[in-house]
Amino acid sequence: MSISDSTILSVQDVSISYLAHRGKVRAVSRVSFDLHQGESLALIGESGCGKSTLNLGIIRLLPKTGRIDQGKILYTTRDGRVVDVLGLSEREMREFRWAECAMVFQAALNSLNPVIRVRDMVYDTAQAHGRHDRVQIRKRMLELFRRVRLDPERVFNAYPHELSGGMRQRVLLALGVLLNPQVVILDEPTTAVDILTQRTILEVLRELRAAMGFSIIFISHDLSIAAEMADTVATMYAGEIVEIGPVEELFYRPRHAYTLGLLEAVPKLSVGAQELVSIPGSPPDLIEPPPGCKFHPRCPFVTERCRREPPPLVEEAPGHRVACFESARVLAHSQPVR
Amino acid sequence: MEATTSPQAVQSGWAAFWKATRRALTGYTARTLLQGLLTIWAVMTFTFVLIRQMPSNPVQIEAERIVREELVSYEEAYSRAASLFDFDPNQPIIEQYVEYLAKLIRLDFGQSITSAGTPVLDQILQYLPWTVFSVGLGLLISFTIGIFVGMAMAYWRGGILDNVVTALASILFGIPNYIIALLIILILGVQLKLFSVAEALGRVDPTIEPGFTPEYIGSVLSHAILPVVTYVSATVGGWILTMKSSTIATLGEEYVTVAQARGLSQWRVLTAYVGRNAMLPLVTRLAISIGFVVGGSVIIEDIYRYRGLGKFLTTAIVARDYTSMQGVFLVIAVSVVVANMLADVLYGALDPRVRVGKEQ
Ligand SMILES: Nc1ncnc2c1ncn2[C@@H]1O[C@H](COP(=O)(O)OP(=O)(O)OP(=O)(O)O)[C@@H](O)[C@H]1O
């Protein structure tokens, strides 16, 4: 098992499917990426493209109908060992979760047990990982609550229903870093809150990351947030990563027609009145995806070849990989826009 | 390490319970108590009038019995019966009511009409423990089985256990308890001779000296088996199915997945996250069932000749023993009202979202 020195998490050729009544839903197809120490990776893409599924797969908490069909998820422990997450036993997996890789869920409002206090959830979490010193845990948690700008004492002793949505989101964020994980996955951490709370959460996240040095996988529908938070951005379409690269590269020199489409669909305040272009059509059926490039039915750059062959993901610029036969034309088209 | 449940959860559970209890006894108590008293009074008044509308009165019933047994004229029998009882059927109902109420305020349930000289309360206290014991035990067993089996079915839904038990529970759920009782006697007792029907009936072997002896306790327990089994069979299906659907709903909640993502042990997730939330809807039902423990056994006690409060009530009804009937109905009303208050307290202790009053 070989991965480069600074790589914390290496997802290699992972496919995940759900068994539905109609057939097999290929929610994630042959996804590969590396997450480096301290790196922040943003996953962008339309609703239903498999972002949450991919991340649930990483901590192996897919719903009963979901399964990981193939691939490897290599994780580098703090002492430098490389383990395949998919090969861990149930017990090892339990220890891996939260202590190594924490996940702040999409539905943060519903992420806390309504009948027990926040402090009991904190102690539960710590105890599950063999940390029994309550005084110590309490101290650390209060400190983290302070960092995420919550009233520590009040929140620590509160029941979830006594907290607002934004507060619960920050509780989860603070709880997420309680055990000092190396990877923190954030599934749309800011969609349910207003724009000011959103700013607070992003700031807090940046501070925590600077202080603790964890890596982030960040899912967002909001490209401006992705641009602000991420070092690397990956575009997902219909379960595949179709383009991945450094944030500047991807946003200023997109090479995949889908990424370009996403960017053109975003209003820009600085430019003033301008034409917004939405992507025509809708995402494909994941049970019977179209042949060739899955994006071809919606693609303005489509050629005969796109309909026949699936394009491979190739590195076209340093660290910038794209799965598009017509990437040169897309790139050329994207230049005048900026 | 968590396999023995974490102490803080237990502790906070108790703390919450006591807090809720204390609150129940202060804040909104006055209103609740008043409401309860009003309910009890209304039920009491209603039954008072209603039972006196039944055809015949105690004196007439006794007179008929005397006529049947001693072949005397009805008039003679009637006057003998009237002298036997300390009850005047010609007294206006409103007078009877005021008298009864005046006694009741001093917690005096009056004297039994047909066994003159015996206070109703004494009789109730003599029969009540048997009913509370047998039906209460049945409820406890039924509820416990329901919780565990229902949860297990939800965890392995679609499995063999789920399919078999769902079918079985649906069938049992549909059969009335007295049919089950009759089937048990006829099939298990008479046909298969698994037990002696004559010995199994009654609430204890009358030849054994009462006391804390192994024989007596053994006899009490063995005589409770039939009513308890019947009661459990008739109710367990409902508990199982409710718990199953409630658990399935809870398993789909995000906080359960998040708890797993936090690396919590299966056991801890099962108890504090799934179990506790899944049980919430059952708590109200449990409290209501507790309220009906006292009155919920009339036919079964009759079939099994199990002399509990239900049997006492049927006897009283047949003899039109107004005061005894009234006493039993009152006890039932009180226990239902108290159980409802208990439900509030219990629910508040389990679910912080519905707690009344202010925290801290
Ligand atoms: N339990 C399930 N059973 C069957 N199909 C599922 C299940 N969960 C998700 N899917 C399908 O898998 C695909 C990916 O879903 P996923 O939740 O990963 O999307 P997403 O990218 O996170 O979307 P969003 O941005 O809306 O959160 C979707 O097409 C969805 O319909």
Ligand SMILES: [Mg+2]
């Ligand atoms: Mg999602």
